[in-house]
Amino acid sequence: MTHPFLSIRNVSKTFGSVRAVTDLSLDIAENEFFALLGASGSGKTTLLRMLAGFEDLTDGDILLEGSSIAELTPNRRPLNLMFQSYALFPHMTVTQNIAYGLEMDRLPKAETAARVSEILDVIQLGHLAKRKPDQLSGGQRQRVALARALVKRPKVLLLDEPLGALDKKLRSEMQLELKRLQHEFGITFIVVTHDQEEALVMADRIAIMKDGALLQVGTPHEIYENPGTRFAADFIGVMNFLPVSRTADGFAARDGSQMMSRGNAAPAGTPFVAAVRPERLRVGGTGDNSLTGEITALAYHGLDLLVHISTAIADAPVIARMTADEADGNAPVVGRQVTASWSAKDTHIFPE
């Protein structure tokens, strides 16, 4: 078999005059944990709803294992969606909610009961099986919604901002939990999120969505270390941007000093920015590029220390990350002048 597991081909969706998704193509492999990452309104939910069958395609096609599912009603698609609102049945208990999908598959009663109790163990909610959704906490509801979709063992599980309503600590626990479940059940996951950190932690591959189109698709490492556009560079993680101008043999910073870069091919005539991540800056060290400035603020994060440096070659303070070890040996002080340097290989050039 040569065809991709799930293939989204030139899909578009317009609501009246609003173009929610525009000519989007994407292939997803079996057992992949795929994250759709984008700001609010970028069309993530619309794409998921088209996959689940709740929105007609204005254009394009969706193929699962080589055959089109675009014309199937939602109940006939071997995909399940976990709704952003969870959409639990309020008049049913936890058990009834989870059993519902299996009853629709006309599974024998005994098998339904066995699978429900098995998944209740997995999500550790066996003791709340007889509760109704309004008697559960947000985190418990989230797990019921997940179990209800997962228990059907769909070919693809679609999750719309599954962790969006949880607090930070629970969210990072559930990120790992989702990854574990995906591995254990061997199901393809497509997770929508607007949280770039979440996408980096969970996904095998990430697609960055903007205005209904894909900006870049790649592994977390590729997306983080080699962003394709200035938008992607800005959206993922923290990035310092330094205005540069084109010279005969490369690029120069505002103060005229040479800016060595990894040699991104850049079209002539447009203004450019150089981009470098905080963890690539070495405070006090030497390298291909460097800057000097005054420390304006220190942000302590436990694991690391972010040093804000006000410099003549950028408008916003440049942020350098020091590990706890580095900071111990050479504690930075607000108000002091420092030099920070970095390598050419860590310097990206983008059109402004």
Place this chain on the structure above:
Amino acid sequence: MSADRRPLLLMTPAMIWLFGLMVVPCALILVLAFFRRGLYGGIEYTWTLENLALVFDPLYFQIFLKSAGIAGLSAAIACVLGYAAAYAIAAMPRRHQPMLLFFAVLPFWSNYLVRTYAWIVLLNREGLIVNLARWVGYEGELPQMLYSEQAVVIGLVYNYLPFVILSCYAPLSRLNPEVNEASRDLGASAWTTFRRVTLPMTVPGIATGFVFVFVLSIGNFVTPALLGGGQFQMIGNLVYAQFLTANDWPFGAALSMVLIAVMLGLLMGQAVMADRASGGKGARDG
């Protein structure tokens, strides 16, 4: 004054009004049920349970059952029609819904008698419906429509339908569409989704509508008098007759007492059910 006393204060005028002008006069009438009827229609103030016993005499109790049957049938038909209408309105784009509701409830604002007379115009032997049948070429015998049990049911359903539309629209419009979608996503057909998700979640609205139509119908005397044409009596007509023609106030009071007990029982049952459906406080722990 503490803030939690304020609601009580605000309720007081209405409570005085209700109590003074409704409960007290009603109680004064109802207490008559326990006295004997005087020789010439007056009241003889000696205690008795005879009047209440008479209500359960087969002759009269049969009228009770008949009234309950007609009220139940009217309520059931009104619920089917009203739920369908409410469902259709709730499925329309949000911005059109207030207007549609307004039209659905519009007849309600006209006089009850006028609306009932309008049915006489429609149903009588030379009425609109008969003429329409003749006009389309139907020559055969037409059943007597006016002055029948069916006419009474039609009149009651028509008059109280807006209640059901409103009581069913409320829960239908509050449904989260994603809950229906979740059912479809999990493999249910549209019909199964309706049966297992939409309907159970909106049953309280249907129950409210049913109880209201039933309670308003079982005691109704205008519609049976006008559209039933004296062919049969409903309990309301019997009460009416005791007070205004037969001059047997104690028996009228006894009939009313049983009727009110039935109504109150139903309304309270409905209130308990509505409270439970909305996750009343008592249902939380457990």
